[in-house]
Amino acid sequence: MSNFLAIGTYDGVHLGHRKIIRAAVREALRRGMKSKVVYFSFPPKFFFSGEKENCLITLPGEREELIKALSPDSVEPLAFNKSMASMSAVDFFSKVVLKGYKAGGLCVGPDFAVGKGREGHLDFLRAASLGAGIAFKTVAFARRGGHKISSSLIRAHLRAGAVEEANRCLGWEYSASGPVVRGAGLGRKLGFPTANIGVEAAKILPPGIFAARVKVGRETFNAVLSVGRRPTVNTLGGKIILEAHILDFSKMIYGRRVQVTFLKHLRPERKFHSVDSLVAHIRRDIAAARSFFKF
Numbered sequence: 001m002s003n004f005l006a007i008g009t010y011d012g013v014h015l016g017h018r019k020i021i022r023a024a025v026r027e028a029l030r031r032g033m034k035s036k037v038v039y040f041s042f043p044p045k046f047f048f049s050g051e052k053e054n055c056l057i058t059l060p061g062e063r064e065e066l067i068k069a070l071s072p073d074s075v076e077p078l079a080f081n082k083s084m085a086s087m088s089a090v091d092f093f094s095k096v097v098l099k100g101y102k103a104g105g106l107c108v109g110p111d112f113a114v115g116k117g118r119e120g121h122l123d124f125l126r127a128a129s130l131g132a133g134i135a136f137k138t139v140a141f142a143r144r145g146g147h148k149i150s151s152s153l154i155r156a157h158l159r160a161g162a163v164e165e166a167n168r169c170l171g172w173e174y175s176a177s178g179p180v181v182r183g184a185g186l187g188r189k190l191g192f193p194t195a196n197i198g199v200e201a202a203k204i205l206p207p208g209i210f211a212a213r214v215k216v217g218r219e220t221f222n223a224v225l226s227v228g229r230r231p232t233v234n235t236l237g238g239k240i241i242l243e244a245h246i247l248d249f250s251k252m253i254y255g256r257r258v259q260v261t262f263l264k265h266l267r268p269e270r271k272f273h274s275v276d277s278l279v280a281h282i283r284r285d286i287a288a289a290r291s292f293f294k295f
Contacts, residue, residue: 002104003036004028004135005097006072008112009043011151012057013066015171016109016142021070023139024107028073031135033104035072039063043151044080053201057154057174066172076101089113089120093128105135144169161208163262175261176203176242180253183243192282194226194243195253197260205242211264211289214244216256222247224282224289225260228269245282247290264292 006024010017021037028035041060046052058066060077067075084092092114097103106129114120120128122138129136141148149169157166158174167173176199183196195214199205205227212225223244244260266288267281 002033002102002134003074004031004033004105004107005036005038005101005103006107007038007078007097007101008109009040009151010037010063010067011043012154012170013063013070013172014057014142014149014151014154014169015144016149018070018171019142020107020109020139021067021072023137024105025070025072027105027107027135027137031105034074036074036076036101037067037070037072038076038078038101039067040080041077042080044085047080047085054159054204055155056202057151057158057170057204059200059203062175062177086116089115089124090128091115092120093125093132098132098134103134105129105137107137107139109139110141155204158204158206161206161210161265161268163206163210163265166206167262173261173263174206175259176205177257177259178242179255179257182254183241192245192279192286194245195258197242197244197258199242205240206262206265207240208268209266209285210262211266211292212244213261213263214246215259215261216251216253221249222289222293223260224266224285225262226269245286247286264289266292 004024004027006021008017008020024037025035046055064075064077097106106125108125110122114125126136143149147153154166154169157169163174176197178197178199180195181198183194207227210225212223214221214223223246225242225244227240227242229240242260266285
């Protein structure tokens, strides 16, 4: 059976991506095909730029889970490499779309392009699909506030700490996962023990202080989340760290894998003139988070 294919990077699986994937699933059902989503595990733009840190909204595993939740028949990663970077649009269409994925239909967004230098835009894909006798469908951008929702826009929101706006564009609440690792123990010394969470370097960590949820196993807890360099005490040598003060929680969870979900930006990280001032602001952050969770 042939596949109605949706192909792209889909970093973030945001509202625009969801429109494309859902359209592919609908078209496959309507035409008696299987729906298949193929995603570039690492964005081609970063292959060319060399960016490897603080650049992904979703790691490949996270992306695959989000795509699978939209119920296509199958999901498959596609590695973008030197060979693919030099492939012509004609070869990509014939070797990857038709032969590789047995496409009986193709569904893409308005800015999708294939081939060396992105030479194969919509006009090429439409004509190639017609020539091959397969269906072709484009899906309009999702928009918010008059602007198209894009992965680049969401990355900018996240890097600015604007998680509420990022979440609205994503259609889900931004999260990061990793094991709880041992830190300097500073939070405990100050009276606010924190879980330091090791996150892959490619994952974007929004800077600042946030109201958040932390999932430990099957349980979820309210928390205050800090992402930054601890400028007041300077114990990290400039390294960015993600740490969570879990409210009303006292269990030892070193080595456990946890997920943190960013809900509300409370304030930017800042350097205080003394440790006492830092402690006073941490108390205010906790009070602000508790107030947020009451509503």
